[in-house]
Amino acid sequence: MRIAKITKSIDYTLLGAVALILVMGFFVLDSATVNASARYGINFVLRQILWAIVGLGAFCCVLFIDYSKLSKFAIPIFALNIVLLVATLIFGEETNGAQAWIPIGPFKLQPAEIAKILLIVGLAQFLVPRIGKLNTLKDLLPVFVYVAVPLGLILLQPDLGTGLVYVAIMFGMLLAAGASPLLLSLLFGGGIGAIALAVFGHYTWGWWLPLKTYQLNRLVAFINPMVDPRGAGWNVIQSQIAVGSGGLWGKGLGMGSQNINNFLPAQWTDFIFCVLAEELGFIGAVLLLGLFFVLLFRGLRIAKLAKDPFGTLIAVGVVSMFAFHILQNVGMTVGLMPITGIPLPFVSYGGSSLLANMLALGLLMNVYVYHDDRLMY
Amino acid sequence: MLEKRITVFMFMLLLPFGLITGRLFSLQVLQSYGGYAESNLVDRAVKMRSQTLAAEEHYRGEILDRKMRSLTDSRIRPTLVAFPGSMADVPAACRELAAIVAVPPEKLAVAIQRSTETYGRREPVILKVNLTAEEVGRIKQKKIRGTAVVPVKTRYGENSLARHLVGYVNSISPEVWQKFSREKKTADTNNYLPTAYRITDKIGVAGLEGKYEEVLRGSRPENNIRGIADGQGRLLDGLGYKISRQEADRWRNHLVLTIDRDYQAIVEKIMDEEIARGAVAVIDIPSGDVLAIASRPNFDQNLIEKYLSGYDELLDRSERVAFYPGSVFKVVVAAGVLEENLKGEPLSCAGKYVFPDETQINCTREHGALDLKEALVKSCNTAFVELGLRLGREKLTRYANKLGLKVALGADSPPALLANASIGQQGVLVSPLQIANLYATIGRNGVYRPYRLVAQIRNYQGEVIQDFPVKYGEQVLLPSTCAYLKECLTAATREGTGRQAWLEGKGAAGKTGTAQANQAGRVIAWYAGFTPVENPRLAIAVMVEEKKSGASKGLRGGEEAAPVFRTIAEEIFRLSD
Numbered sequence: 001m002r003i004a005k006i007t008k009s010i011d012y013t014l015l016g017a018v019a020l021i022l023v024m025g026f027f028v029l030d031s032a033t034v035n036a037s038a039r040y041g042i043n044f045v046l047r048q049i050l051w052a053i054v055g056l057g058a059f060c061c062v063l064f065i066d067y068s069k070l071s072k073f074a075i076p077i078f079a080l081n082i083v084l085l086v087a088t089l090i091f092g093e094e095t096n097g098a099q100a101w102i103p104i105g106p107f108k109l110q111p112a113e114i115a116k117i118l119l120i121v122g123l124a125q126f127l128v129p130r131i132g133k134l135n136t137l138k139d140l141l142p143v144f145v146y147v148a149v150p151l152g153l154i155l156l157q158p159d160l161g162t163g164l165v166y167v168a169i170m171f172g173m174l175l176a177a178g179a180s181p182l183l184l185s186l187l188f189g190g191g192i193g194a195i196a197l198a199v200f201g202h203y204t205w206g207w208w209l210p211l212k213t214y215q216l217n218r219l220v221a222f223i224n225p226m227v228d229p230r231g232a233g234w235n236v237i238q239s240q241i242a243v244g245s246g247g248l249w250g251k252g253l254g255m256g257s258q259n260i261n262n263f264l265p266a267q268w269t270d271f272i273f274c275v276l277a278e279e280l281g282f283i284g285a286v287l288l289l290g291l292f293f294v295l296l297f298r299g300l301r302i303a304k305l306a307k308d309p310f311g312t313l314i315a316v317g318v319v320s321m322f323a324f325h326i327l328q329n330v331g332m333t334v335g336l337m338p339i340t341g342i343p344l345p346f347v348s349y350g351g352s353s354l355l356a357n358m359l360a361l362g363l364l365m366n367v368y369v370y371h372d373d374r375l376m377y
Numbered sequence: 378m379l380e381k382r383i384t385v386f387m388f389m390l391l392l393p394f395g396l397i398t399g400r401l402f403s404l405q406v407l408q409s410y411g412g413y414a415e416s417n418l419v420d421r422a423v424k425m426r427s428q429t430l431a432a433e434e435h436y437r438g439e440i441l442d443r444k445m446r447s448l449t450d451s452r453i454r455p456t457l458v459a460f461p462g463s464m465a466d467v468p469a470a471c472r473e474l475a476a477i478v479a480v481p482p483e484k485l486a487v488a489i490q491r492s493t494e495t496y497g498r499r500e501p502v503i504l505k506v507n508l509t510a511e512e513v514g515r516i517k518q519k520k521i522r523g524t525a526v527v528p529v530k531t532r533y534g535e536n537s538l539a540r541h542l543v544g545y546v547n548s549i550s551p552e553v554w555q556k557f558s559r560e561k562k563t564a565d566t567n568n569y570l571p572t573a574y575r576i577t578d579k580i581g582v583a584g585l586e587g588k589y590e591e592v593l594r595g596s597r598p599e600n601n602i603r604g605i606a607d608g609q610g611r612l613l614d615g616l617g618y619k620i621s622r623q624e625a626d627r628w629r630n631h632l633v634l635t636i637d638r639d640y641q642a643i644v645e646k647i648m649d650e651e652i653a654r655g656a657v658a659v660i661d662i663p664s665g666d667v668l669a670i671a672s673r674p675n676f677d678q679n680l681i682e683k684y685l686s687g688y689d690e691l692l693d694r695s696e697r698v699a700f701y702p703g704s705v706f707k708v709v710v711a712a713g714v715l716e717e718n719l720k721g722e723p724l725s726c727a728g729k730y731v732f733p734d735e736t737q738i739n740c741t742r743e744h745g746a747l748d749l750k751e752a753l754v755k756s757c758n759t760a761f762v763e764l765g766l767r768l769g770r771e772k773l774t775r776y777a778n779k780l781g782l783k784v785a786l787g788a789d790s791p792p793a794l795l796a797n798a799s800i801g802q803q804g805v806l807v808s809p810l811q812i813a814n815l816y817a818t819i820g821r822n823g824v825y826r827p828y829r830l831v832a833q834i835r836n837y838q839g840e841v842i843q844d845f846p847v848k849y850g851e852q853v854l855l856p857s858t859c860a861y862l863k864e865c866l867t868a869a870t871r872e873g874t875g876r877q878a879w880l881e882g883k884g885a886a887g888k889t890g891t892a893q894a895n896q897a898g899r900v901i902a903w904y905a906g907f908t909p910v911e912n913p914r915l916a917i918a919v920m921v922e923e924k925k926s927g928a929s930k931g932l933r934g935g936e937e938a939a940p941v942f943r944t945i946a947e948e949i950f951r952l953s954d
Contacts, residue, residue: 039465131379176382191931226815244404282405286398300390303383312379316386334400 006063009369014298017291018346018361022052024276024288025347031254032268032275033349044349051351055358064361066370067121071310074125078146081118084111085153092157112154112162113356117363119150120169121315127177128310136181140187143174160215165324168221172320173313176303214277222338227365235271238263239333242274243285268349270341273333288347292326302368311367315352318360421468425686430458430501431598433530433751435579436679438629440543440586442638443520443666443832448543448868450534453600453885455508455526457516459926461489462498466524474524477515478505495577506531506679538641541672541693542634542830544584547681549574572628583691585632585831592834594630625837634916635666636905651941656695658813660916662907664847665817665826668915668949670695670810675821697808700920703892704756704934705905706801707784708819708862711753713768713776715858717762718883720749726759738762738800742762744945754873756889758800763800766792779853780815780825782807801892812905813918816887819862820913823854854916855930867910870939875904878939882945883909886918887942889934894922898930904938908946 020041023324033044070077088111092099101108108309126146133139147170155162175184199219201207208214222236245251256278258264264271277285303315322345329335329344343353425872432453440448464470467489468482470717475482485504485812486879492502504527508516513526537543549557557563557574564573572594574580581590644657659669662883678692682689692698714720726744731737740758744751752760765773770786773795777784786795786804795805807815810828818825828849834843866886870878874889894901905918919938923929 034457082794104670172386176379176386178379178382240404241669243401244408246405248406277401282401285405289394291397291402296390297387300383303386304380309379312383316383320736323390327397330397331393334397334404336396336400 001105002064006369010063011298011302011363011368014295014302014361014365014368017298019072021288021291021295021346024284024291025272027253028272028276028279029268029349031256031279032259034254034260042233047351048349048354051354052358054351055064055355058355059358059362059365062359063369065347065366067311067314067363067366068308068370070121071125071128074122075131077118077122079114081150082153083120084115084118085150088112088155089156091319100159100162110350110352112157112159113352114359115150115154116162116165116169116321117318117356117359119147119166120173120314120321120360121363123147123170124313124317125172127313130177131309134174135183136180137183140174140183143170158212161328162341164328164340165321165342166317168267168308169317169320169323172323173317176313176316176338177309187294218339219281222335235265235339236335238260238265238334239271239274240262242271243277243334246278246281246285248282250277250279250284253279255279266341269343270348271333272330272348273330273344276347277333292322292345296323296326299364302364302371305371306367307371311371315367318364321360322357395663414861430527430602432528432600432602434503434506435532435546436595436598436626436629437532437546437581437586438595438631438837440593440632440634440639442636444636444936445633446638448538448636448638448641449532450536450538451530452534453528454506454534455513456529456531457505457508458501458525458527459485459489459504459510460501460523460525461493462523463588464489470521470523473519474516475502477519478508478512480505484920485588485887490494491577495575498840499788503529506807507534513756527602527827528603531679537678538638538645539634539670539695540584540675540678541691541695542584542636542670543889544581544586544588544677544679545676545681546579546586547582549576549578549580553580554756556798559603568856578710584693585634589831590630592630595626595630595837597626599626627837629837630809630842631835631837631839632831632849633835635661635664635668635829635832635901636670637668639952640949641669642670642859643952644945645671645675647941647948648673649925651925652923653919653925653927654694655919655921656809656940657920657945658695658808658814659812659949660810660817660828661691662817662820662913662916665814665828665850666812666832666847667813667828667830670830672696693921694809694920696808696810699808699902701803701892701894702705702801702805702807703890703901704758704801705762705812705815705888705903705918706805706807707753707756707799708815708866709764709777710765710768710773710780710799711749711862711865712780712819712854712858713772714749714764715861716776716855717768717772718889719764719767719952724752724757724760724763724908726752726757728759728798730759731761732793732796734793738796750861750868753862753888754869756869756874756913761797761799765795768799770795777805778827780818781827782811782815801890809905809918809920812903812920813916816905816907816918818853819866820886820907820916821850821859822856823859824850825853826850831885866906870906874935874937875906877906877935878906878942880908880943880950883946883950884911886910886913886945887939889939891932891934898928900932902932902934902937904934904942915946917945 026048029048029325030045037044076356088102089099091102093103095102100110100112102111123146147166151163151166154166171184198207198209202209214351238258243323245258254273258278259267264274267275272295276288299319306312307316325342325345326344328337328340332339343350387465410906439451442448469484471485473480474485483856488503488504492500508526514528558566561567562570562574565574567573581587581593640659642658648671654673656672672694674690718920718929718947723746725746726740728743729737729739738758744755744757747757747760774784784798784805786798793809794804798805814828828845829845830846833841836842863886866888867884869875870885870887874886878885885906886903887910890903892901902921907916909911919941924937
């Protein structure tokens with residue numbers, strides 16, 4: 001009875017868009033891992049499909065619990081978030097310079113991915129009583145403190161990319177919760193300005209910066225990749241070359257020379273969009289972007305339809321997370337954003353990320369399934 | 378309140394999506410299809426992917442023969458190159474490669490390690506030059522990650538000639554490196570010297586390569602390969618390589634020798650057939666130019682380390698090792714006797730010469746009474762001991778010096794030593810090249826001229842920047858003396874000990890020699906002379922320490938060296954007439 005009700009009230013446009021993104025992702029992943037599968041003896045696509053199935057299970061589980069019940073667990077959720085992140089710092093394995101992985105049996109999990117969802121739920125509950133009362137810096141301060149704790153733990157790993165996702169989620173939810181747009185703009189602009197000044201100061205007067213050399217080089221390479229085309233600028237140049245050489249129709253799956261010849265860095269995770277753009281061309285890239293747009297748009301629609309502010313804020317949090325991932329990831333491959341390693345949702349290879357995204361999708365769908373049946377407009 | 382904000386959100390999303398779509402359109406459609414030829418990303422992709430690598434093993438000038446042909450057989454050949462950046466497992470790859478190219482795996486690994494430390498992982502390393510077709514096939518079949526076979530100009534090929542004269546290059550020894558550092562000739566001590574040495578460079582350490590190191594050394598490769606490489610800088614198979622010529626290397630100069638590659642090849646071919654240990658020198662009599670010079674055993678210039686412990690192969694027996702000349706030296710004594718008019722009294726041979734202190738020098742047989750000519754033809758030791766004693770130490774030394782030889786006899790040396798020197802057994806040490814020049818002088822009717830090996834130094838454009846002209850000759854012997862000696866030597870070859878050197882039609886004038894080496898029973902067989910008898914052109918010295926058959930005892934100049942002289946002369950004449 002309940003299953004029938006749930007299946008009847010699912011947003012199939014949203015689900016369909018995600019399904020199409022996933023399928024596109026499998027094909028592109030197959031092409032992107034031609035060399036890597038042979039080298040590591042791993043069938044990446046099969047693993048990704050298995051994770052998608054696991055994720056689908058998680059998605060369904062989430063659907064059965066009315067999200068509004070979660071509001072009672074705000075404190076345990078915050079506590080769980082902190083425990084997860086602290087555990088990562090203690091038990092985590094170091095890969096690529098970040099202590100981000102916890103080995104569980106044959107798998108390695110990235111708790112920071114799950115932590116994003118916990119943050120969304122927790123922050124939503126934290127913001128509900130503050131809606132409409134977020135007009136001064138003093139009002140915002142508790143929110144910053146709430147986010148700063150997990151954010152600090154993430155930066156300790158250190159994982160700058162995921163940390164930026166937290167910031168994006170916070171800004172998105174604050175905006176939805178009615179915080180003063182002027183204040184937010186000032187904070188955002190001020191933040192960018194402060195970073196620019198710090199980097200400038202670092203190079204001019206030798207200021208200390210909490211960034212590693214490679215991260216600084218990325219910033220410099222973003223501004224002018226030709227400073228060091230075979231070093232820091234390599235990724236910027238190669239990814240744009242891959243995208244550009246795709247042309248209108250692309251070179252065809254498995255035919256991208258930038259991909260096949262390993263010119264692309266991390267071509268099955270962070271730079272998978274390059275493979276898609278090279279092999280499926282402008283048409284394929286715009287198709288994927290369109291599907292993502294549908295995902296975000298339907299997500300915001302759900303935020304509007306939600307039966308309570310808690311649901312709205314959860315939906316906005318999930319959309320903010322997806323939006324930041326998508327725009328940052330695609331933006332860096334086309335040279336609009338500096339390079340920061342965060343995955344493209346549902347497309348990049350990675351179990352934790354896919355599982356977390358399916359959970360987030362479940363949460364979003366949950367808000368839709370349990371919303372008041374009466375349409376609001 | 379919330380709803381309004383979310384509508385704002387929806388519009389806010391449009392902006393970045395629009396930006397990204399616009400950017401994609403610009404990158405993928407506008408820039409890909411004309412209009413922006415300059416920034417065409419497809420072109421740029423190709424440019425980024427093409428990798429240039431030096432297609433020259435050593436950046437050095439050529440060593441050329443008198444007709445500007447390479448003596449080292451420098452040419453473009455398949456070469457095994459490693460790209461350390463894309464090698465998955467260096468030790469494993471080295472083991473696999475070592476099995477194919479017959480170089481110890483540790484050596485390959487060290488070469489890769491040294492290059493990586495000095496130039497980084499993107500820089501390719503030459504592992505083995507001059508691959509055979511079979512090796513190329515096996516390497517291509519194995520498809521070892523991070524390796525490729527590419528055409529590289531290598532300095533020494535299998536047809537490399539006059540290897541002892543040319544010498545070889547080798548790694549810079551620590552002492553030499555320190556010397557270069559003191560002299561500010563290394564890349565880390567001198568930023569402005571284009572030919573500055575780097576620690577992994579090879580330098581000329583022997584022969585002309587060593588002597589003319591500064592002349593030959595260049596600054597950069599003249600040949601480059603442009604290839605399409607993948608992300609790790611590894612050349613892609615099947616896409617083809619293009620040999621692109623950079624602008625010329627203005628620092629390198631070429632050495633032009635007097636050697637004739639064709640004659641040199643003849644000499645070396647015959648030596649490889651006949652002589653295991655020995656040397657041959659061929660001089661062009663009118664000019665004094667060395668046309669061919671070779672030493673055996675030979676060595677491989679690409680595998681120098683192999684010989685450094687034994688050293689025998691690397692010895693240049695033709696020019697840098699001195700031997701007892703034996704009877705070929707008797708012409709010097711004869712020349713002195715003739716010039717000094719001392720041949721008056723007749724000579725006699727009783728099979729040996731006995732000194733007052735009862736030491737004796739044996740002759741080959743009891744020759745009885747003979748004159749100077751007969752003594753030379755029959756190579757009588759007794760007679761030449763007598764003549765040497767008549768001539769005396771000072772005059773013998775003077776005539777030897779005039780003819781470009783050194784006699785080491787102290788003022789207090791006993792008569793027996795002088796006697797031994799007169800028959801080329803003691804106190805006289807000569808190289809085959811000096812002996813060839815001695816007979817060239819006689820063939821030139823007494824005009825002595827130092828032999829010449831290097832004719833010119835030419836710059837990178839082929840212009841002569843230094844000429845070593847033929848030296849003006851000096852009349853050291855009277856023409857009449859030489860005419861008489863020529864008669865004697867002709868007879869010695871026609872009907873004497875050197876019969877096997879006689880050329881039909883052209884004849885030959887020369888002398889055999891059989892000198893005792895230091896070890897008991899070991900002898901050195903000589904034949905030196907010139908041909909044709911009329912208007913002599915070639916002076917040839919042949920020295921045999923060990924036959925190809927392995928025989929090194931009981932060698933005799935007339936049996937072992939003389940036939941080699943004849944074959945060489947015949948083949949050279951066949952080619953030049």
